[in-house]
Amino acid sequence: MLTVTRLDQADARLLLAGAAARAQAIGVPMCIAVTDESGNLLAFERMDGGKVTSITVAQDKAFTAAAARKATHEYNQACVPGNLVFGIHTALSGRLSVVGGGLPVLVEGEVVGAIGLSSGTPQQDIDCAQAGIDHFLQHRQAVQS
Amino acid sequence: MLTVTRLDQADARLLLAGAAARAQAIGVPMCIAVTDESGNLLAFERMDGGKVTSITVAQDKAFTAAAARKATHEYNQACVPGNLVFGIHTALSGRLSVVGGGLPVLVEGEVVGAIGLSSGTPQQDIDCAQAGIDHFLQHRQAVQS
Amino acid sequence: MLTVTRLDQADARLLLAGAAARAQAIGVPMCIAVTDESGNLLAFERMDGGKVTSITVAQDKAFTAAAARKATHEYNQACVPGNLVFGIHTALSGRLSVVGGGLPVLVEGEVVGAIGLSSGTPQQDIDCAQAGIDHFLQHRQAVQS
C-alpha cells in the first residue's frame, strides 16, 4: 500500500487566494484551478472578467502539472517539432496542456497537487500561479512555526 | 442587443458557502459548482471527502440548470421511456444532466446562473443546492435593505 | 451581479448578411457562424457550396473569438513552437481554434459576440468576417443616428 499526501480544501483556498491577489494586482482577471496530486479538481474560480475558454485551459494546466508532476512550460520547451516529445500536446484529447501557466505544488519534495491559471499571457499566468504557491507555503510556514 | 444579468464571483461564493454549510451540517461532503446564466463555470469546490465522479456531475448539473433554465430533477421526471423527452439525458455527450441536484438561480424572475451539487443522494444534493440559493438570496436582501 | 451586453438575433442576421454578401462577391461560398459573448451559437448559415468540415470550424472560430475575446489569427501568430502559447490549439479537444477567420464583435469597447467563417483561405475568411462586422456596425449606426 502507498501513502499519499494531498492538498485539502483549506490548502486549495490558500492557493486560489494568493493567485487571485496577484492577478488583481496586475489587472488581469484570471481563471484559477487547483487540483489534487492525481489531477482531480479541488477548487476553481473565474474572476470577474476571466475568459470562458480559460475555464477549461486553467483546469487542464493544473491537471497536467499534477498528473505529470511537471510545469506545463517545461513541456512547452520540449514540445517542438523534431524533438521526440513533440506531439504530447495532443494527448488525452488535448487535455495534456503544454501552455505555460500550470505548476505542480510541492511539499517536502513531493507533489501534493497543482495550480493552473489562464486568461493572461503565459508569463502572467505562470507568475500568478507562483504567487499562489508562495502564499500557500508562507501561510503553512506561519501556521507551523 | 440584449442586456443580460449574471452572477458575479461574489455571488458565486455566497452560493458555494450556503451549500457547503448545509452539506457540512448533514455530514455529506459534496462537490459544488456554480455557473453563470450561459452555463459556464464560475466557481467550484470539492469539499474534503467529495467524490471524484461528482466533480464533473456537479458541473454538468449546474450547466444544465442554467443553460436549459430548468431544475435537473424536473428533467428527470419527464425523462422516462415512452415520454417524448426521453433520451435528453444522452444529449451533449451526456453533459445534459437529468440527475437531481441542479437548480437555476433566479433573481427577479430571470435566470442569472445555476448551482449543482453531487456526492449525496439526489434529494440531499437538491436540499444543499436550495440552501445555497437561500443563503445567496438572504445575503443579497440584507445588503439591499 | 454583472450586466452583460449581447448580440440579439437581429444583430446576428446583420453579421451573417454582411459576411455572405462579401463571400458571394468573391465567389467563395462559406460557412458562417455567429455566437454571443459567451461563445454560444446564435446563427449559422452554410451557403450553397460551403464545405461540410467548415460547419464545425466556423463555429469553433466564432466560439474562440468570443470566449477568449481575441481574433483567432492573433492566436495563430503566437502559437508557434517554442512560444509559451504553443499548444493552445489543441485545448478544448481542439475546439479552441487558432485558424484565421474568427473575429470578436465589439460595441463600445466590449465584446458582445463573435463571427467565424470557414471554406476559403484564412485571409478570405478573415476578410468576409470583417465585412460582416462592418455591415453590422454600419446598420446599427444608421438606426441610432
Added chain:
Amino acid sequence: MLTVTRLDQADARLLLAGAAARAQAIGVPMCIAVTDESGNLLAFERMDGGKVTSITVAQDKAFTAAAARKATHEYNQACVPGNLVFGIHTALSGRLSVVGGGLPVLVEGEVVGAIGLSSGTPQQDIDCAQAGIDHFLQHRQAVQS
C-alpha cells in the same frame, strides 16, 4: 493536507490474480482493471479470449467504483426511470458505469482502489471481482499476521 492510502502495484497484482483465477475456473476469459482510489488505472489484463469492448468497460467499472466509492451494481439498482438518480449512466460521456462488475476495494473502512471486470454476465463479472478482492485481503492478512 490529507493523507490517503492507496493500492500499490503489488496489491494490484493480487487483485488481478484472484480475479483471473476465478474467471479461469468458470471458463470465461475476462478483461480485468484495477484502479487506485482516485480512479486512475494501476493494472490491466485482457485474458486470452477477453472481449475488445470490455477493455474500456472494465476500466470504466473500476473507475466508477473507486471514484464514486460505490459498487457499480448499486448504481444500477438506483438508475431506473423515475428515480432521481436516473441519467447518471450517461455522465462523464458514459464513463460513469452502472453495469454490474465494478467493486471498490476497502481496507480498514477506507476505499483504497477498485476492481472492474467485463466479458461475462454482470453476475459473473461481480463474482470474479469479489474473488479478486478476497484473494487480495487473504494474502494481505497472511503477510501481516
